[in-house]
Amino acid sequence: MKRSDDSEREKRRKRRRLLQELGEQKIPFLSPSDPGFQQLWDTSYSGLMLRRSGSLPPGLDERVQSALRTLRDRGCLLRDLVRVRERDVFTTVSRALVGQAGCTYRYLDTRLFTIPWHCEEDEGLGREEGHGDKPCCDAGLRAACKALWELNQFFCLDVQQHQNTRGSKRKRSEAEEEEESKEKAGSEGCSEDRTCEAGEEKKTGEDSDSGQGCSRSSPPATKSGPIQFNITLINYMDPACMSQLKEEPYYGMGKMAVGWHHDENLVPLSPVAVTVTAAREKPRLKVRGGKDQCVTESCGFRCCTFSREALQRQLDRIATRRMCRRFFQRAPLGLDRSAAKPPEEKERPTPNEGEKGDDEGANREEKEEAGDEGTSKEEGEKKKECWRVGLKVAWDIHTPGLALPLQSGDCYYMTDDLNRTHQHCVLAGETARFSSTHRVAQCVTGTVEYIQKRCSDALENLHTDPETGAKSLRSLLLSNLQHTEDIHNETQLLLAVVEDESNVQENRQEMAETLLNALSDRQQHRQTWRDRCQSSLAQSLPPEEAPVDRPYWTGDDLDMPLPFDLSEIISRVESLLWR
Numbered sequence: 081m082k083r084s085d086d087s088e089r090e091k092r093r094k095r096r097r098l099l100q101e102l103g104e105q106k107i108p109f110l111s112p113s114d115p116g117f118q119q120l121w122d123t124s125y126s127g128l129m130l131r132r133s134g135s136l137p138p139g140l141d142e143r144v145q146s147a148l149r150t151l152r153d154r155g156c157l158l159r160d161l162v163r164v165r166e167r168d169v170f171t172t173v174s175r176a177l178v179g180q181a182g183c184t185y186r187y188l189d190t191r192l193f194t195i196p197w198h199c200e201e202d203e204g205l206g207r208e209e210g211h212g213d214k215p216c217c218d219a220g221l222r223a224a225c226k227a228l229w230e231l232n233q234f235f236c237l238d239v240q241q242h243q244n245t246r247g248s249k250r251k252r253s254e255a256e257e258e259e260e261s262k263e264k265a266g267s268e269g270c271s272e273d274r275t276c277e278a279g280e281e282k283k284t285g286e287d288s289d290s291g292q293g294c295s296r297s298s299p300p301a302t303k304s305g306p307i308q309f310n311i312t313l314i315n316y317m318d319p320a321c322m323s324q325l326k327e328e329p330y331y332g333m334g335k336m337a338v339g340w341h342h343d344e345n346l347v348p349l350s351p352v353a354v355t356v357t358a359a360r361e362k363p364r365l366k367v368r369g370g371k372d373q374c375v376t377e378s379c380g381f382r383c384c385t386f387s388r389e390a391l392q393r394q395l396d397r398i399a400t401r402r403m404c405r406r407f408f409q410r411a412p413l414g415l416d417r418s419a420a421k422p423p424e425e426k427e428r429p430t431p432n433e434g435e436k437g438d439d440e441g442a443n444r445e446e447k448e449e450a451g452d453e454g455t456s457k458e459e460g461e462k463k464k465e466c467w468r469v470g471l472k473v474a475w476d477i478h479t480p481g482l483a484l485p486l487q488s489g490d491c492y493y494m495t496d497d498l499n500r501t502h503q504h505c506v507l508a509g510e511t512a513r514f515s516s517t518h519r520v521a522q523c524v525t526g527t528v529e530y531i532q533k534r535c536s537d538a539l540e541n542l543h544t545d546p547e548t549g550a551k552s553l554r555s556l557l558l559s560n561l562q563h564t565e566d567i568h569n570e571t572q573l574l575l576a577v578v579e580d581e582s583n584v585q586e587n588r589q590e591m592a593e594t595l596l597n598a599l600s601d602r603q604q605h606r607q608t609w610r611d612r613c614q615s616s617l618a619q620s621l622p623p624e625e626a627p628v629d630r631p632y633w634t635g636d637d638l639d640m641p642l643p644f645d646l647s648e649i650i651s652r653v654e655s656l657l658w659r
């Protein structure tokens with residue numbers, strides 16, 4: 081039995097136990113308007129950090145927005161065909177991987193290859209091999225990938241600074257505690273080696289209560305060197321096109337665009353930095369008939385009472401229909417209220433409509449609205465429409481969950497070991513939304529270069545006589561055989577050695593065992609992959625997006641040393657071991 085199957089089974093058992101314990105109840109969760117929200121964040125979700133919109137360097141937000149639209153409009157964003165609990169499913173969100181050329185990212189048994197991003201220094205990178213100076217993509221895509229690289233640069237520095245600040249704070253409070261206990265013990269504290277870190281703290285522009293005092297000089301918290309995010313996984317979803325979003329099952333948080341998960345395939349303790357962007361067109365200002373007037377093209381509302389400058393300022397802030405509506409309702413005079421709602425708003429059910437079994441969630445929304453004095457109806461609605469990220473402590477049904485609403489332009493960071501100890505999900509709002517999620521993927525064994533090297537390594541043990549063309553194995557050392565078999569290669573020759581009765585190799589038995597393990601794994605991989613390629617979901621994809629059922633060959637392909645189906649050979653080797 082494979083270890084991964086075991087742990088999968090163990091997880092299922094654990095999940096069942098917790099669900100039994102929970103019964104029909106929902107676990108509470110807190111939103112910003114709930115009392116105790118901040119305290120819960122500080123105590124149980126302290127690795128989460130939020131940067132409100134406007135934190136990116138000037139102009140970058142707009143360039144990132146336009147980059148994400150370009151990727152979508154060029155058809156780069158696709159729903160991935162992944163495996164969840166041994167079932168093939170399409171992700172609800174459409175995705176693309178952008179990052180360092182040659183990096184890959186593996187999640188839910190699916191490997192994505194990067195669309196290379198372009199940075200100022202390496203304009204040459206990402207060009208197609210053998211095409212001389214010809215870039216690998218056109219100017220539009222190049223600009224898009226460059227904007228994402230710039231965003232990545234910002235995140236690397238900003239997350240690093242944030243972590244350093246946190247590390248310094250932690251050290252400071254540890255030192256204070258130590259000093260206190262020394263004082264208590266009657267010994268004197270030392271104050272000579274204090275250095276002021278206020279300058280450093282100011283640079284980060286956050287935590288205004290921090291950095292006021294002085295602290296012991298201490299190295300930055302991160303000992304593993306500067307953060308180098310090597311990929312970003314881009315997500316996109318338009319809820320108007322998704323009729324069957326799942327309800328969040330444990331807390332009643334609402335509809336999920338991305339279910340509960342830990343981000344996989346990261347280097348240990350890799351932070352994750354995310355920016356979110358409403359996917360609507362930026363509203364444009366039009367001047368009609370000499371009167372200043374705006375048509376917010378994304379919502380169809382017309383307003384004509386503001387000065388052009390004021391209007392443009394407002395419009396620059398408008399990213400979603402929700403905000404347009406507020407703007408519309410506040411505008412004092414001269415409104416054209418006959419303007420139609422955007423078409424997708426007409427038919428769409430409100431969240432939870434028609435859903436059963438989520439009474440707890442529905443009550444919660446009502447309580448929030450009722451208990452929140454001064455919250456207008458329209459702001460109550462805003463809550464429902466807003467996209468949120470949900471967080472929970474993994475395998476814990478006692479700590480309340482956290483639901484954090486996010487507006488277009490907001491960024492959030494998952495730092496320390498938050499991604500390991502907690503899970504997160506994405507709760508759908510009403511309007512289309514992009515996110516760009518930056519991380520350090522573990523790609524030691526996942527680069528294109530590595531994969532190619534493994535193939536050539538495997539072939540190294542194969543010697544072909546230049547004259548006769550006869551093939552033989554260079555080495556029969558167990559470690560070499562294991563290595564080669566692990567990579568998957570010339571099985572037939574080793575099989576011949578193992579099956580040759582006249583062969584006096586004393587470790588023939590061990591060789592047979594090595595071979596048997598490798599063959600069984602290979603057979604399993606081949607079968608799983610064939611099943612995935614033949615699943616009805618895979619068959620529904622256009623050929624250029626469908627997984628390719630390769631390698632595959634039939635019995636009459638004489639070029640292949642062994643049959644595709646290895647079951648008969650596996651039985652043969654097994655019977656050798658029994659002798």
Ligand SMILES: O=C(O)CCC(=O)C(=O)O
Pocket residue numbers: 313315338343354356469504505506514515517
């Ligand atoms: O879109 C988000 O806010 C986060 C998405 C996410 O969790 C992921 O892509 O792993």
Ligand SMILES: [Fe+2]
Pocket residue numbers: 341342343504
């Ligand atoms: Fe995630």
